[in-house]
Amino acid sequence: MTTLPPLPMTRPKLTSVARQKLPCVPxxxxxxxxxxxxxxxxxxxxxxxxxxxxxxxxxxxxSYKKSICVDMLRDGYHKSFTELFALMEKWDxxxxxxxLRSLSWLQRxxxxxxxxxxxxxxxxxxAEAAERQEHFEEVYDNLYALACYFxxxxxxxxxxxxxxxCFKIAQRIKIDGGKKEAEAHAHMGLLFEEDGQLLExxxxxxxxxxxxxxxxxxxxxxxxxxxxxxxxxxxxxRLLSDKMLENKEYKQAIRILIKAFEIAKEGSxxxxxxxxxxxxxxxxxxxxxxxxxxxxxxxxxxxxxxLEDDLGLGRAYEAIAKVLQSQGxxxxxxxYLQKVVEIAxxxxxxxxxxxxxxxxxxxxxxxxxxxKASEYFQQAFDTTAKLTDMGxxxxxxxxxxxxxxxxxxxxxxxxxxxxxxxxxDYLLSWKEKRSSIAPHQIIGxxxxxxxxxxxxxxxxxxxxxxGFPDNRKNET
Numbered sequence: 001m002t003t004l005p006p007l008p009m010t011r012p013k014l015t016s017v018a019r020q021k022l023p024c025v026p027x028x029x030x031x032x033x034x035x036x037x038x039x040x041x042x043x044x045x046x047x048x049x050x051x052x053x054x055x056x057x058x059x060x061x062x063s064y065k066k067s068i069c070v071d072m073l074r075d076g077y078h079k080s081f082t083e084l085f086a087l088m089e090k091w092d093x094x095x096x097x098x099x100l101r102s103l104s105w106l107q108r109x110x111x112x113x114x115x116x117x118x119x120x121x122x123x124x125x126x127a128e129a130a131e132r133q134e135h136f137e138e139v140y141d142n143l144y145a146l147a148c149y150f151x152x153x154x155x156x157x158x159x160x161x162x163x164x165x166c167f168k169i170a171q172r173i174k175i176d177g178g179k180k181e182a183e184a185h186a187h188m189g190l191l192f193e194e195d196g197q198l199l200e201x202x203x204x205x206x207x208x209x210x211x212x213x214x215x216x217x218x219x220x221x222x223x224x225x226x227x228x229x230x231x232x233x234x235x236x237x238r239l240l241s242d243k244m245l246e247n248k249e250y251k252q253a254i255r256i257l258i259k260a261f262e263i264a265k266e267g268s269x270x271x272x273x274x275x276x277x278x279x280x281x282x283x284x285x286x287x288x289x290x291x292x293x294x295x296x297x298x299x300x301x302x303x304x305x306x307l308e309d310d311l312g313l314g315r316a317y318e319a320i321a322k323v324l325q326s327q328g329x330x331x332x333x334x335x336y337l338q339k340v341v342e343i344a345x346x347x348x349x350x351x352x353x354x355x356x357x358x359x360x361x362x363x364x365x366x367x368x369x370x371x372k373a374s375e376y377f378q379q380a381f382d383t384t385a386k387l388t389d390m391g392x393x394x395x396x397x398x399x400x401x402x403x404x405x406x407x408x409x410x411x412x413x414x415x416x417x418x419x420x421x422x423x424x425d426y427l428l429s430w431k432e433k434r435s436s437i438a439p440h441q442i443i444g445x446x447x448x449x450x451x452x453x454x455x456x457x458x459x460x461x462x463x464x465x466x467g468f469p470d471n472r473k474n475e476t
Contacts, residue, residue: 064114068121080124087120087158094157119149136172140180143169147187156194163187182211182225189232198240205232209263230267234260238279250287257283274303274312278319285323293323314343314352321359330363337363350387354380358399365403370410374403 065088072081091110110117123142130138147162163184170184189204209229217225237260244253257280264276277300284293297320304312317336324333337356344352357380364373377400384393412430415423 063111065111065117068117072121072125075125077125077128080121080128084120084124087161090157116150116155119146136169137176137180140166140169140173140184160191163191177215178211179215179217179225182208182217182229183219185211186225186228186232189236193232193236193239198236198243202233202236202240205229205236209233227267227269230263230269230272233263234272234276241279241283245283245286250283253283254280254287254289270303270307271309271312274300274307274309277303278312278315281319281323285319285326288326290323290327294320297323310343310347311349314340314347314349317343318352318356318359321356325359325363330367334360334363350383351392354383354392354396357383358396361399361403365406368410370403370406374400374407377403 069081069084072078072084088110095109123146127139127142130136130142143162143165147159147166150156150158150162152159167184167188170181173180185204185208189201189208192198192201192204209226209232212224212226212229215226219225219228237256241253241257241260244250244256257276261273261276261280264273267273277296281293281297281300284290284296297316301313301316301320304310304316317340321333321336321340324330324336337360340356341353341360344350344356357376361373361376361380364370364376377396381393381396381400384396412427415427
């Protein structure tokens with residue numbers, strides 16, 4: 001067998017020089033000898049290859065992460081190094097925890113993300129240099145830049161870290177009238193709100209609102225900070241009131257929503273004022289304070305009309321209908337719900353059509369007008385069928401089925417109570433064919449109404465009544 005000569009192995013120039021200077025030797029050589037020979041290699045490279053310093057050689061040898069840490073320490077940015085090192089340790093700890101939950105792919109190693117390391121180095125060192133000179137605004141700007149850069153779902157904990165640092169630095173800025181402090185309160189409010197700590201969030205948003213009152217400060221997008229403070233407070237107050245209503249703490253919920261309504265009026269934003277009045281009205285309804293609920297909800301409907309906000313008007317009318325229904329004023333509630341259906345159809349709001357139609361069906365069902373109830377329940381069911389909303393479809397199907405059952409039950413009872421051969425003939429025909437039977441009209445709530453007065457049969461039931469003889473509907 002012919003033995004082929006070994007293939008020549010190409011090596012980089014620096015590697016070849018290093019191999020000549022430091023050939024492969026047994027691993028029993030002491031560590032001190034290895035270090036001395038490494039220093040000899042560095043010196044050799046620096047002398048024989050002009051323009052390549054020891055630091056540049058180290059840059060090729062070390063990782064980007066290690067090079068950044070070395071540069072921080074070498075240039076005297078010890079605070080920046082300490083903060084970065086702590087963040088890297090936490091980063092690795094989070095990756096390990098994710099790995100144990102089989103989610104390790106959600107967080108890449110920091111060493112594999114040089115752009116993030118570069119941002120850390122740039123802004124942390126600039127912030128430390130500015131802090132030494134007590135230029136706290138520049139410190140804030142650099143820390144805020146880092147918070148914005150890490151404002152994503154993967155690195156949100158890094159953003160929160162720099163939000164907290166911004167808040168501490170903002171307390172030391174005295175030359176801007178408190179604008180940076182107001183912004184820092186807004187960031188801390190968002191941090192607590194996302195964490196579900198609503199009381200702490202409300203405290204920061206209240207401070208944000210107080211600092212921006214009477215100011216014309218704007219954010220980077222051109223929005224007034226005072227308006228943002230009002231919106232943030234309203235959102236937090238509403239979330240707090242929802243929890244209070246769940247716990248049946250009605251007075252506290254109403255109190256905090258009244259406060260939200262006053263803040264909305266101060267913000268001079270009619271849409272925001274309308275939203276606040278809507279939630280306040282719902283709280284009064286939950287507390288069974290119907291007159292107060294109607295008063296506030298009528299305010300919302302007027303604001304919606306002025307703003308030509310059809311969707312807001314539909315919400316107002318639906319809430320008013322619920323109040324009237326709770327008061328037993330079914331006729332008035334019926335009128336408002338029909339307006340809701342009309343508005344929702346004109347604006348292609350299918351779910352609003354479903355809710356309003358279901359409420360109308362309930363009203364007619366309670367009053368014993370089962371034919372009309374079936375019509376509205378079928379309207380709700382057909383709408384959910386078009387949306388392929390299985391949850392709502394099953395619910396509306398049950399309502400529709402119950403109303404139709406009431407129709408048949410009432411008609412059969414009337415035929416039984418008529419006690420004549422014609423009624424008996426109808427019952428035997430129905431039992432034989434098991435098709436729907438034409439319902440009777442109820443006059444004055446009495447079941448023993450005239451058998452000659454029948455409900456008008458809706459179009460959607462005609463197919464089911466084909467088996468029933470039409471020429472016998474008015475015999476009795």
